[in-house]
Amino acid sequence: MDIVSIRDLSREQIEQVLERSERMIPYARGEMSSKALDGKILATLFFEPSTRTRMSFESAMMRLGGRITDLGVPSMSSISKGESLADTIRMVEVYSDIIVIRHPREGAARLAARFSSKPVINAGDGAGQHPTQTLLDLFTIKRIKKDFDKLKVVMVGDLKYGRTVHSMAEALSSFGVELTFVAPAALQMPKETVKQVEKAGGKPKLTNRLEETIADADVLYVTRIQKERFPDLAEYQKVAGMYRVDKRLLREAKSDLIVMHPLPRVDEIDPEVDDTQHAKYFEQAFNGVPVRMALLNLVLGGEL
Amino acid sequence: MKEFKVTPIRNGTVIDHIDCGMALKVLRIIGMTDGGKVQSPVSVLMHVPSKKEGWKDVVKVEDRELDPKEVDKIALIAPKATINIIRDFNVAEKYSVRMPERVVGKARCSNPNCITNQSEPVEPEFVVESKDPPVLRCVYCDRQLDDIAGNLL
Ligand SMILES: Nc1ncnc2c1ncn2[C@@H]1O[C@H](COP(=O)(O)OP(=O)(O)O)[C@@H](O)[C@H]1O
Ligand SMILES: [Mg+2]
Ligand SMILES: [Zn+2]
Numbered sequence: 199m200d201i202v203s204i205r206d207l208s209r210e211q212i213e214q215v216l217e218r219s220e221r222m223i224p225y226a227r228g229e230m231s232s233k234a235l236d237g238k239i240l241a242t243l244f245f246e247p248s249t250r251t252r253m254s255f256e257s258a259m260m261r262l263g264g265r266i267t268d269l270g271v272p273s274m275s276s277i278s279k280g281e282s283l284a285d286t287i288r289m290v291e292v293y294s295d296i297i298v299i300r301h302p303r304e305g306a307a308r309l310a311a312r313f314s315s316k317p318v319i320n321a322g323d324g325a326g327q328h329p330t331q332t333l334l335d336l337f338t339i340k341r342i343k344k345d346f347d348k349l350k351v352v353m354v355g356d357l358k359y360g361r362t363v364h365s366m367a368e369a370l371s372s373f374g375v376e377l378t379f380v381a382p383a384a385l386q387m388p389k390e391t392v393k394q395v396e397k398a399g400g401k402p403k404l405t406n407r408l409e410e411t412i413a414d415a416d417v418l419y420v421t422r423i424q425k426e427r428f429p430d431l432a433e434y435q436k437v438a439g440m441y442r443v444d445k446r447l448l449r450e451a452k453s454d455l456i457v458m459h460p461l462p463r464v465d466e467i468d469p470e471v472d473d474t475q476h477a478k479y480f481e482q483a484f485n486g487v488p489v490r491m492a493l494l495n496l497v498l499g500g501e502l
Numbered sequence: 503m504k505e506f507k508v509t510p511i512r513n514g515t516v517i518d519h520i521d522c523g524m525a526l527k528v529l530r531i532i533g534m535t536d537g538g539k540v541q542s543p544v545s546v547l548m549h550v551p552s553k554k555e556g557w558k559d560v561v562k563v564e565d566r567e568l569d570p571k572e573v574d575k576i577a578l579i580a581p582k583a584t585i586n587i588i589r590d591f592n593v594a595e596k597y598s599v600r601m602p603e604r605v606v607g608k609a610r611c612s613n614p615n616c617i618t619n620q621s622e623p624v625e626p627e628f629v630v631e632s633k634d635p636p637v638l639r640c641v642y643c644d645r646q647l648d649d650i651a652g653n654l655l
Contacts, residue, residue, distance in 0.1 A: 203644065282622050305617035305642025309624060324615050326643055390646065 199497050200311035202320045204329040204365040209372065212333070215492050219337045221502070222488035222495075225261050234500035235264035241294035242268045243286070243310075244321070245301045250461060251321045251330070254486035255298050255494075262491055262500060267294060287313040296498055299323075317497045325427065331362045331460055332369055334489040338482040339417055342456055346373035352411045354380040354441050355421035355466060357387040362460055363421055364391045371400030378403040378411050382437050385423065408441050412450045418443065418476075420459045420466050444468035448476055458482050508545045514564040516586040516593075517576065522549055524580045525559035527651040531575045532563060542566060554582075575608055577601045579651045581634040601633040609638070609653045616643040626655075 200206060207215070224230045240259040244252050256266050283306060290297055291314040299310050300321040307320030307327070322328040343349055351370055357363050357379050367377060367387065377400055379387045386404060387395075395402050405411065412418070420443055428434040443457060443466060459467055459479040471477050495502055520528055525546050529535065534544060542565040552558040567587055568576075576583050577599035587595040607625035611618050618626040618640070628638035628647055638647040647653060 283617065283620075284623050301617070302615075303617040303620060303643075304613060304615050304645070305611075305640065308642045308644075309617050309622060312624070323617075323643075 200307075200318045201329050201493065201497065202307045202311055202318065203327045204332045204369055206329070211496075212336070212369070215333055215489065215496060216337050216340050218492035218496065219333075219485070219488045220341070222261075222491040225502075226258070226484070226487040226491060228261070231263075232261065232502055233263035234495055234502040235259065235262040235498055238264040238296070238498055238500075239294045240264055240266050240494070241290045241297045242266060242321075243290060243297060243299045243301075244269070245299075245306075246322070248300050248321065250483055250486060251300060251328075254483075255319075255321065255330075255490050258487050258490035258494055261487065262495060262502070264494070264498075283309060284313045290314075291316045296494065319493065319497070325359055327365060328362050329365065330486070330490055330493060332365045333493070334482065334485045335362065335366055335419070335458065335460070336369060336373075337489050338458060338478060338485050339456075341485070342478065343416060346370070346375050349375045349416045350378070350414050351375050351417040351419060352378045352380060352408075352415045353387075353419045353421070354408055354443075356385050356423040356427070357381045357421070358385045359424060359427035360421045363419075364388070364394075366419070367391055367402070368394045368398060371395040371398040371402070374399070376400070378405065378415075380405055380408045380411055380441070382406050382440055384433070385437055409447065409450070412447060412455075413452070415451065415455055418451075418455060418457045420457065420463070422459075422462070422464055422466055439465065441466060442468060443471060445470050445474070448474065451476065508547065508562060510591055511562055511564045511588055512591055514542070514562065514588050515567055516588060517561040517563075517568075517580075518558070518584045518586055519552060519554065519582045520559040520561065520576075520580040521582060522557045522559055524651070525561055527579050528559075528561050528576055528583075530651075531579075531654065532561075532568065532572055558582075571608075573599055574602070575654055578605065578608065578636055578638070578654070581636055601630055601636065603630055604628065604641075605630060605638055608655055609647060609650060610655055611640045611643060611645065612648040612653050613640065613643050613645045616640060616645065618642050 225232050287310045296317045298319045298321050301323050304324040304326035306323045311318040423438050425434050456478045457476045545562045547560040549557050583599045586593045605628040611626050627641045631637040
């Protein structure tokens with residue numbers, strides 16, 4: 199079983215992962231210990247820098263009693279000698295039981311899965327998919343709000359290039375969430391994704407005015423506007439800093455509104471928000487561990 | 503007696519019911535643009551009324567039958583096309599192009615950042631989401647293929 203796209207999981211499997219993630223929490227915190235994946239080896243292939251995703255996968259594997267191997271310093275490895283990804287995978291699969299890959303090119307994880315007989319989990323492929331982020335975001339909402347039905351979720355920021363927002367929007371609409379997309383026209387949700395959301399039964403609202411959406415919202419999902427995705431600096435500067443979540447904006451919000459962010463943030467969320475009851479982004483980052491534990495356990499058939 | 507807009511051909515192939523405007527792309531597929539490959543006359547009708555509906559293009563190639571690879575590519579850009587093999591002035595065989603469920607190794611992915619555009623040992627592969635109009639999605643990067651005609655291999 200590979201998890202390259204969130205679509206590789208059925209609705210039931212997603213629900214199962216969310217349920218199992220809840221059970222993983224005390225283990226993820228180190229309050230209980232487990233040997234569920236004793237003797238198993240996870241290979242982490244990060245061809246692009248990552249802190250949260252890599253560390254939380256490693257932590258998840260170790261919390262379940264498994265071990266980790268990685269590529270080492272990329273400049274020392276065979277990749278810099280021009281080895282194809284396919285060949286790297288054929289090598290790595292014989293050294294490990296499961297492969298987690300982050301790669302700068304779209305489709306890299308699917309290619310890896312085709313060349314590997316061991317399960318492959320996509321930890322982000324360029325501007326493509328990042329299914330484990332979607333799962334941990336869903337888990338964070340479910341954990342706090344209990345139920346998705348009729349929840350009002352506002353997504354703001356870079357909705358065009360943002361790696362996670364597309365699959366997140368599709369998944370949320372299939373759970374009956376009411377979506378609003380807030381972005382400047384140049385960064386709005388792609389038509390294709392809007393269509394997918396509608397197919398899943400949603401009627402998303404599109405706007406560029408964050409202030410107007412805040413009063414009704416149950417979840418405010420903020421994303422970073424990524425400089426790397428822009429053709430030139432001038433274009434980036436036009437839109438960067440357009441939206442800033444601060445205490446003044448949140449005055450209008452419901453008291454149980456939660457603010458989420460996949461991190462790292464730049465200045466989309468003012469640090470003054472961090473110690474309000476709304477801020478859930480650090481909890482969200484922690485949730486990466488139990489969710490990835492649940493996934494590793496599911497894919498490797500661990501007993502827990 | 504039939505009325506022909508071009509001189510009837512004795513032997514060859516008539517590619518009929520090409521979507522209007524696609525005739526020149528069909529010519530590219532059958533090798534008209536890499537000189538030398540085509541050794542006999544080719545005539546093109548553009549924007550002629552179709553008995554079925556609306557307008558169509560037609561390409562007539564003398565003294566040559568198409569190979570299956572060419573026919574497969576024509577299907578990707580002109581899904582309604584019919585291939586008529588002419589022998590001794592008559593239509594000896596006639597079939598419709600067929601759009602497959604998957605397209606492997608016939609077009610490159612239009613996403614420059616797709617892993618299949620790197621030197622990896624894989625052929626680009628697409629699932630056909632719609633046959634007419636043709637909509638192809640890359641099985642690797644999950645993007646829709648833009649400009650199919652311009653990305654044919
Ligand atoms: N000898 C020929 N020379 C050139 N074109 C021909 C010849 N015979 C048939 N065609 C063309 O081939 C196509 C298919 O012919 P036919 O099967 O008779 O017509 P249709 O598909 O319209 O019923 C038509 O576009 C027709 O004009
Ligand atoms: Mg595989
Ligand atoms: Zn592709």
